[in-house]
Amino acid sequence: MKRNLKYDVVVVGGGSAGIAAAIGAKKSGKSVILIERSSFLGGQATNANVASYCGFFTHGKEPQQIIGGVGQMLLEKLAALGKYNGYKISTMGNAIIPLESESLKFALDELITENEVDVLLYCTLIKAYTKENKIISIECIDDEGNLFIEGSSFVDASGDGNLAYLAGAEIVFGNPGGTIQMATSVMRIGNFDMNLDLSPEVIKKAVTSAKRDGFKNISKDSGIIFKTESDGFAILPSVKVDSLDCKTLTACEINTRKQAHKYMEIFQKYIPGMENCTLITTGPKLGIRETRHIIGKYTLTGNEVLNAVKNKNSIARGAWPCENHKKAEKMAEYMWVKDDDYYDIPIDILISKNISNLWSAGRTVSSDPIAFASVRVMGISFGTGHAAGVGAAYMAEHNDINVQDIREELKKQGAFI
Ligand SMILES: Cc1cc2nc3c(=O)[nH]c(=O)nc-3n(C[C@H](O)[C@H](O)[C@H](O)COP(=O)(O)OP(=O)(O)OC[C@H]3O[C@@H](n4cnc5c(N)ncnc54)[C@H](O)[C@@H]3O)c2cc1C
The missing domain is CATH 3.50.50.60 (FAD/NAD(P)-binding domain)
Known part of the structure; x- marks a missing residue:
């Protein structure tokens, strides 16, 4: 019809x-x-x-x-x-x-x-x-x-x-001029001490240590973790999106989800108080700026x-x-x-x-x-x-x-x- x-x-x-x-x-x-x-x-x-x-x-x-x-x-x-x-x-x-x-x-x-x-x-x-x-x-x-x-x-x-x-x-x-803002997969995270200092300096220190220990294929050296009353949003895994075709977007989604899991390992291993931190969700979609x-x-x-x-x-x-x-x-x-x-x-x-x-x-x-x-x-x-x-x-x-x-x-x- x-x-x-x-x-x-x-x-x-x-x-x-x-x-x-x-x-x-x-x-x-x-x-x-x-x-x-x-x-x-x-x-x-x-x-x-x-x-x-x-x-x-x-x-x-x-x-x-x-x-x-x-x-x-x-x-x-x-x-x-x-x-x-x-x-x-x-x-x-x-x-x-x-x-x-x-x-x-x-x-x-x-x-x-x-x-x-x-x-x-x-x-x-x-x-x-x-x-x-x-x-x-x-x-x-x-x-x-x-x-x-x-x-x-x-x-x-x-x-x-x-x-x-x-x-x-x-x-x-x-x-x-060929410039474009990066896309980021925002990670909603939970189960960590809400009183922790999660400033960009703290995140930078953790990422630097992880890189020194061999962590690879992560984008940001530091980023923001925005705390709510009960959980937080980590704005880290980033990628350049240069087309809206499904093949490009599939690769970008897989890339940033992989990064999100690596950042979780970094938080758990290198930030005291985040040992049991959990990834509640990414997205559901990649955030395209x-x-x-x-x-x-x-x-x-x-x-x-x-x-x-x-x-x-x-x-x-x-x-x-x-x-x-x-x-x-x-x-x-x-x-x-x-x-x-x-x-x-x-x-x-x-x-x-x-x-x-x-x-x-x-x-x-x-x-x-x-x-x-x-x-x-x-x-x-x-x-x-x-x-x-x-x-x-x-x-x-x-x-x-x-x-x-x-x-x-x-x-x-x-x-x-
Ligand atoms: C990682 C990240 C962090 C950001 N942080 C902030 C922040 O903290 N605060 C803030 O204010 N802004 C932030 N921004 C910017 C902000 O989210 C966007 O610029 C804003 O959402 C733009 O609003 P919009 O209504 O133009 O588009 P969108 O919010 O993108 O909405 C567009 C809608 O159109 C729909 N749509 C698209 N194509 C079709 C179609 N073919 N048919 C039917 N529907 C369709 C989509 O599904 C979507 O719902 C951030 C952006 C990103 C990516």
Whole structure:
């Protein structure tokens, strides 16, 4: 049986950006469908063990919240479940929101249902149909076969620019200079003394001793172990992902899982208090920081981010430091936003340069390598996602955009701009 659906706004990807886009478009009065290939929402927060929201606050002594709107709606939901009561300060001095993935999955189910967004899990985008530089419909697959979804405007919140790629939008894989951020398999670990000092210096000492004793084929010399109340997340086994084909990804998954088991041996053998430490889970998927970027009408620059530049066409704010995971063996390099201020995110970085009804959100937005190192985090992805959804809804109605009208609607929906 042929299955055909029709919506004003079609959102691909149910991570931070896609959820915000779908709810933003719905609150703008449009019919919306959100498709997600996993069995749950949340994106990398739930499918790659990424256990904290970064980017909701500015840096500094008195962090200010810069993401509202749909992001704030989720924080309220988590607070009602007893899973959010303000930010915590991370090892690097940033304001972050620790997450517990099962509560997050549940909160997102509730949020999306209460906002009456139609959502299809287990639904994978496989093809896009275009006419005169516009996407007309997409084709998706589940275990019963194919389904077709027509739309007026489309949001690519797939993290990897999958819709843009299939629609023939201008994209770049990594960066023109050949640089790309490393991928990391985040290890959830348990059964260790929670009072232990697990600073990067302690990890470095353990890895150095292990290498001296002949441990091989591990990437990072040191890394972060982020402690929660009852367990921890070790951010160490890393790899370069230079293609999204299944052969490459299979090799990367096997490589980093192997590394995870070696790091476990190192923790158990070289860090007193971790002798009985256990690996609870990796992933379930490898955490991929960077692949395709959609080339927008404008590209956000590192200069604008680092100098906290403001813009009259702003549709969201960012303040996370530029956190660049350049090398598999090294920890991230940080560059800080001037005066602990925020920068503005102009609307044109969300709109495809050559496919007129395609919006990007989250980690696919048009940004140079330095700007990307900041704008990619999940708090800011809620901001760009919300704006892309409201923009796509406006475009579905007017077949055009008016930035000031979109800004007004975003403000009405509680966004901080
Ligand atoms: C190891 C690691 C650590 C990180 N640490 C942090 C951190 O501590 N805090 C933080 O805020 N950020 C962190 N980040 C960055 C952050 O996780 C991502 O940049 C963020 O998740 C981007 O959000 P998104 O919604 O754009 O994409 P994603 O979260 O990647 O979501 C995209 C969604 O689209 C779906 N999808 C993709 N293709 C298809 C398709 N064809 N059909 C249907 N669905 C599809 C995917 O299944 C996924 O659910 C980290 C990233 C990594 C890899």
